[in-house]
Amino acid sequence: MSKKTLYLLGIAITIILGTFLYQKFCCNCCEKTVTDDTPKTVSTTVEEPDVPFVLNGQGIEYRTSDNLKFLKNSAKLIVPVSDSVTTGIEKLKAFLASNPKQKITITGYATSDETNSTSFENLGLARANDVKNYFVSNGLAENQFTTKGEIIDKWKMSADTLIGPADYAFESIDSTSTATDEWSLLKEKINADPLILHFNTNQSRQTLSDADKKKVADIAKYAAHVKDATVVAVGHSDNVGNRDSNIILAQKRAEFSKNYLSKNGISAERIETMSKGPDEPIGDNQTEEGKASNRRTVITIK
Structure with a gap:
């Protein structure tokens, strides 16, 4: 065997032996998979659903x-x-x-x-x-x-x-409903404390006080906003004299009130008048004070 052949054979044996020894003793140096058996904590927090x-x-x-x-x-x-x-x-x-x-x-x-x-x-x-x-x-x-x-x-x-x-x-x-409630309250106010005009014996005219004028203004205000409103003026008298005459006199008092209201912004067509004469007294006709209280016109909202 020539020297050249021996030289090449020695190189081959060296490579083979080196490879064997490397794998046997240095494989731990190679890349290896690392396993971690440590238990992992899993979050159990439950996120609440979004319901605002x-x-x-x-x-x-x-x-x-x-x-x-x-x-x-x-x-x-x-x-x-x-x-x-x-x-x-x-x-x-x-x-x-x-x-x-x-x-x-x-x-x-x-x-x-x-x-x-x-x-x-x-x-x-x-x-x-x-x-x-x-x-x-x-x-x-x-x-x-x-x-x-x-x-x-x-x-x-x-x-x-x-x-x-x-x-x-x-x-x-409903703004309309709100407004209706407002006028309902005004109507209740007017009818709870109605305009009452008192008259002297055998008279159908009367000078209005400041309080009476304020009530007239409330009635006019109500009638201006509530288009189907009807104002009612009811005339009354004491029982002095003939009943038929008192009926007529009480009607004149109601008509006087209607005339006054119509001059203060309320259409005459929306004002009803009637006479009760001496039939519904509120005072004692045996006294002058009672008679005076019975000579009246009461004005309300129908």
Whole structure:
């Protein structure tokens, strides 16, 4: 065997031996997979679903991500409620105090798989009433709330807690209705303390006092705004003399009142007159004072 061949054979043996020794003693130096058997902690925090507490009406708008809560199958509100919801309730209290005619319907919800153990028709209605009672306990007016309940298939929950199973519908305030109420109050005022004109014996004319003129102004104001209003002037007399004459005299007193009112902005066509004569006395006709009180015209709104 030549030297060259031996040289090449020695190199080959060296390479083979080196490879064998490397794999046997240095494989731990090679890349290896590291396994970590340490138990890992899995977070069990449950994020609550987003069901905001919303108050949205004409003149009020409030929203917070917190809300009222009920346990499943329960009609009792979980208290205490969050600060942000309490803030909303306080804003609602101030709003309703400034708007006494505002009405709000609270609709409570319950799911079809919940058990209703209350005396209410359904669990949703029971929850709506408990929300209303909570509002009232915080100073809100009970007569500004109505309630109803609905049963639905599902509601957003966190574990066994329903988040905000209620909403709040603000009824529209009818400005016409508000105005009608204003004029109704004026009518009540006029009729509760009517304009009464007193007359001397056998007379159908009378000078009006400042208080009488103010009442005339109220009647004119009412008639100007309530187009179908009718003013009624009823004449009366004492019982001195012939009854038929007193009927005529009392009618003249009513006509005098109508004439005066028509000159103060009330259409004569909207003023009715009638005579009661001596038939409805308010004073004792046996005394001069009583007779004087019976000689009168009473003016009211029909």
